[in-house]
Structure formats: structure tokens, C-alpha cells
Amino acid sequence: xxxxxxxxxxxxxxxxxxxxxxxxxSAVLQNAQVKAAFQHLDANFDHFVNELVALTEIPAPxxxxxxxxxxxxxxxxxxxxxxxxIDAEGNVLGERPGAGPNAxxxxxxxxxxxxxxxxxxxxxxxxxxxxxxxxxxxxxxxxHGLASMLGIIxxxxxxxxxxxxxxxxxxDVGEEGLGNSRGIxxxxxxxxxxxxxxxxxxxxxxxDNSITNGGVASKRYRVTFKGPGGxxxxxxxxxxxxxxxxxxxxxxxxxxxxxxxxxxxxVGVVGGGTSVNSIPGSVWMEVDMRSESPEELAKIEKKFLxxxxxxxxxxxxxxxxxxGSITLDAQLVGDRRGGQTAESTALVRAAMEVTRAxxxxxELRYSSTDSNVPIGLGIPAITIGAGRAGQRAHSPDEFAxxxxxxxxxxxxxxxxxxVAAVGIN
Numbered sequence: 001x002x003x004x005x006x007x008x009x010x011x012x013x014x015x016x017x018x019x020x021x022x023x024x025x026s027a028v029l030q031n032a033q034v035k036a037a038f039q040h041l042d043a044n045f046d047h048f049v050n051e052l053v054a055l056t057e058i059p060a061p062x063x064x065x066x067x068x069x070x071x072x073x074x075x076x077x078x079x080x081x082x083x084x085x086i087d088a089e090g091n092v093l094g095e096r097p098g099a100g101p102n103a104x105x106x107x108x109x110x111x112x113x114x115x116x117x118x119x120x121x122x123x124x125x126x127x128x129x130x131x132x133x134x135x136x137x138x139x140x141x142x143x144h145g146l147a148s149m150l151g152i153i154x155x156x157x158x159x160x161x162x163x164x165x166x167x168x169x170x171x172d173v174g175e176e177g178l179g180n181s182r183g184i185x186x187x188x189x190x191x192x193x194x195x196x197x198x199x200x201x202x203x204x205x206x207x208d209n210s211i212t213n214g215g216v217a218s219k220r221y222r223v224t225f226k227g228p229g230g231x232x233x234x235x236x237x238x239x240x241x242x243x244x245x246x247x248x249x250x251x252x253x254x255x256x257x258x259x260x261x262x263x264x265x266x267v268g269v270v271g272g273g274t275s276v277n278s279i280p281g282s283v284w285m286e287v288d289m290r291s292e293s294p295e296e297l298a299k300i301e302k303k304f305l306x307x308x309x310x311x312x313x314x315x316x317x318x319x320x321x322x323x324g325s326i327t328l329d330a331q332l333v334g335d336r337r338g339g340q341t342a343e344s345t346a347l348v349r350a351a352m353e354v355t356r357a358x359x360x361x362x363e364l365r366y367s368s369t370d371s372n373v374p375i376g377l378g379i380p381a382i383t384i385g386a387g388r389a390g391q392r393a394h395s396p397d398e399f400a401x402x403x404x405x406x407x408x409x410x411x412x413x414x415x416x417x418x419v420a421a422v423g424i425n
Contacts, residue, residue: 140390206385
């Protein structure tokens with residue numbers, strides 16, 4: 001295979017020019033079993049595509065991932081993983097033991113991809129095909145990661161790749177939205193492997209160069225505005241919680257945030273009311289705030305809380321409160337810690353060196369992924385892609401281009417990073 005031959009030549013060529021530790025990446029890429037695993041990924045691309053389609057068409061909204069989890073449990077068993085089971089939180093787990101005299105002392109690596117999508121129950125998830133363009137909600141984020149992980153498992157097994165450390169494969173629940181990475185929180189804080197996992201890799205989006213070693217901190221609120229309600233004509237003049245919420249959104253929309261460190265805010269979901277001719281008794285909105293800087297996140301959170309309080313006070317002043325005033329209930333429903341896995345850690349170095357050896361230019365990035373959880377707990381963690389996962393993520397017109405040249409090299413890179421992270425015999 002020309003790709004493998006060129007990979008080995010390139011790895012040897014760049015060896016002298018890269019930092020200490022690159023020998024590990026070169027050894028991985030020149031290993032006969034790893035080469036065979038690369039070939040397996042290439043030869044089985046059509047199977048990967050078919051599996052991606054099948055998984056995408058199993059609905060998996062956050063908190064309702066059971067059907068897809070059961071499908072992954074079957075696939076983990078068929079792929080030969082050990083101790084396959086679904087834990088108390090709903091994560092699907094399977095072990096690939098290490099080998100060699102020091103296998104028991106080698107640190108365990110968790111390799112994860114998340115089961116859930118952002119789309120609500122009832123969303124049409126049928127995959128539409130136009131040539132190599134495959135369109136469906138959730139096909140890239142993160143169903144592509146699940147299918148890639150299965151391909152990696154099978155390639156390692158088919159090629160008899162022997163690693164020093166054990167790999168725990170995880171199809172986890174609740175990464176998206178109000179799931180707040182609940183699956184990984186359980187895995188690392190309460191689950192049976194919490195004391196064993198020493199390194200963590202998430203497959204989620206990205207491209208063939210990106211390595212997410214920074215976790216973007218986030219705060220998410222569900223804010224409810226309540227009032228006395230009434231008939232839109234007969235009770236006209238009473239305070240209206242919808243006006244208070246609208247004012248709050250307008251105030252918040254004019255927040256000034258820095259471009260660097262990147263800080264963002266969004267009102268993503270709104271609801272409430274009973275009819276068009278009723279002053280609502282209750283309305284609500286869900287708000288997301290993120291920043292690469294905990295200090296900047298604290299600033300925008302403080303302004304947000306002031307904005308909603310000021311909007312309530314303004315509405316209570318502007319209209320009659322004779323039947324009751326507007327009240328506010330702001331609940332923190334999501335809190336992701338930020339942080340960074342240092343570039344100097346063995347895990348990040350391995351990912352960078354493999355990327356370079358494969359001809360790429362590693363780019364360290366910040367994002368909000370399942371890796372936030374281990375990073376916050378002090379466990380080295382990164383998030384990587386496994387091919388060109390897709391475009392228009394989180395939108396109904398999400399799609400992925402199913403071209404071999406756009407996917408297989410990324411899957412090979414991901415496999416090599418995993419093997420480099422646990423060591424090869």
C-alpha cells in the first residue's frame with residue numbers, strides 16, 4: 001500500500017527534526033502490526049460507511065441514548081472486547097487488555113466517543129445520500145466518532161496489535177447540552193474504572209491536524225420568569241414575564257466579550273405561555289456561556305445575572321403589579337470546568353509526534369468536549385478527530401463527505417495516537 005510505504009519513509013525523514021520522544025511515534029508507524037491495522041482500515045472503508053449510516057439512523061437524544069447504547073454493546077462484543085457491559089449511567093464499556101510482562105503496571109487509556117446528539121426525540125435521522133455526501137442530523141457529531149472507534153477496535157484485533165497498556169473503549173452518554181458530560185463524570189468520579197484510568201482520548205469532530213488539549217469552561221442556565229398572567233385584553237397593563245425575558249435577552253445581547261481569550265454567549269432555547277391571547281404566567285430560556293479563561297467566564301456570568309435581575313426590576317416598574325410581580329428563578333444546569341493538558345505531557349507529545357510523522361502540522365486547540373472532565377480532574381486528556389467527521393454540526397442539514405481520502409488517513413492517525421499513548425510491544 002503506497003500510503004503506508006510513504007508514511008514510513010516520511011516518519012524516518014522527520015525523525016531527526018522533531019523533539020525528544022519522536023522515536024516512539026516512528027516505532028509505532030514502522031511496526032508491522034500497525035501497518036497491517038492501517039491496511040485493514042483502508043480495506044474496510046465501505047463497512048465503516050455502512051456502519052455509520054446504521055448508527056446514525058438510531059435516534060439518540062441526550063438522556064434517551066438507550067437504543068444506540070444497546071447497538072454499541074452488541075458491536076463491542078462482536079469486535080472481541082472483554083467485559084463488555086453498560087454501566088449504571090448508561091455508558092457502554094469494553095476492555096482490550098494490554099500484553100507483555102509489564103502490562104499490569106501500564107496505565108489504562110480510555111478512548112471515548114459520545115452516543116448522544118443535540119436533536120430532540122422525533123427528529124428525522126434517515127440518512128440522505130447524494131454521491132459521497134451523506135446528510136442526517138448527528139451523522140458527524142458524534143456518530144462518526146462511534147463508527148471510527150469501532151473501526152479502530154477491529155483493525156487492532158485483525159492486525160494482532162499488542163499494546164503494553166490496557167485500552168478501555170467507551171461509548172458515553174450525555175455529552176451534549178444539558179447532559180453536561182454526565183457519562184464521563186460518572187466514569188471518572190464514580191465508575192468502576194475511576195482509579196485505573198490515567199489517560200483519556202475523546203474522538204469528536206476535528207480534522208487531521210487538530211489536537212484539543214484545552215477545555216473551554218462553560219456555564220449553562222435555565223431561567224424562568226413568572227408573573228400573575230391574565231387575558232391579553234382584559235388584563236392588559238399587568239406585568240408580563242415575556243416582556244421581562246425579552247428585555248433580559250436584549251440587555252445580554254449587547255455584552256462586550258473579548259476575542260482572546262475567546263468568550264461566547266448564546267440564548268439557545270426559549271419556551272412558555274399558554275395561548276396567543278393570554279399574558280403568560282411563565283416563560284423560560286436556556287443560556288450558554290463559554291470562555292477559554294475562567295476569569296472571563298466569571299465576568300460574563302456576573303453580567304448575565306445582573307441583566308436578568310435588572311430586566312425583572314424594569315418590568316415590575318413599567319407595568320402594574322396589583323395581581324403580583326414578576327419573579328425570577330435562575331438555575332445553573334451546566335457547569336464544565338476548563339483547563340489544559342500541558343503540551344509537555346506524554347499524551348500530547350505522542351499525538352503531536354504522530355501527526356508530524358504522518359505529514360501533518362499539529363494544531364493545539366481549545367474546545368468544549370468530554371475531555372473537559374478529565375482535564376478538570378488532573379487526568380491528561382485530548383480530543384482528536386478520526387477523519388473529516390462532518391460539517392454543519394448541530395444543524396438539521398448536518399452532513400459528512402464519505403470519501404476514502406477524507407476519512408481513512410484520519411482514522412489511521414487516531415489509531416496510531418492511541419497505540420503510541422499506551423505503548424506497543
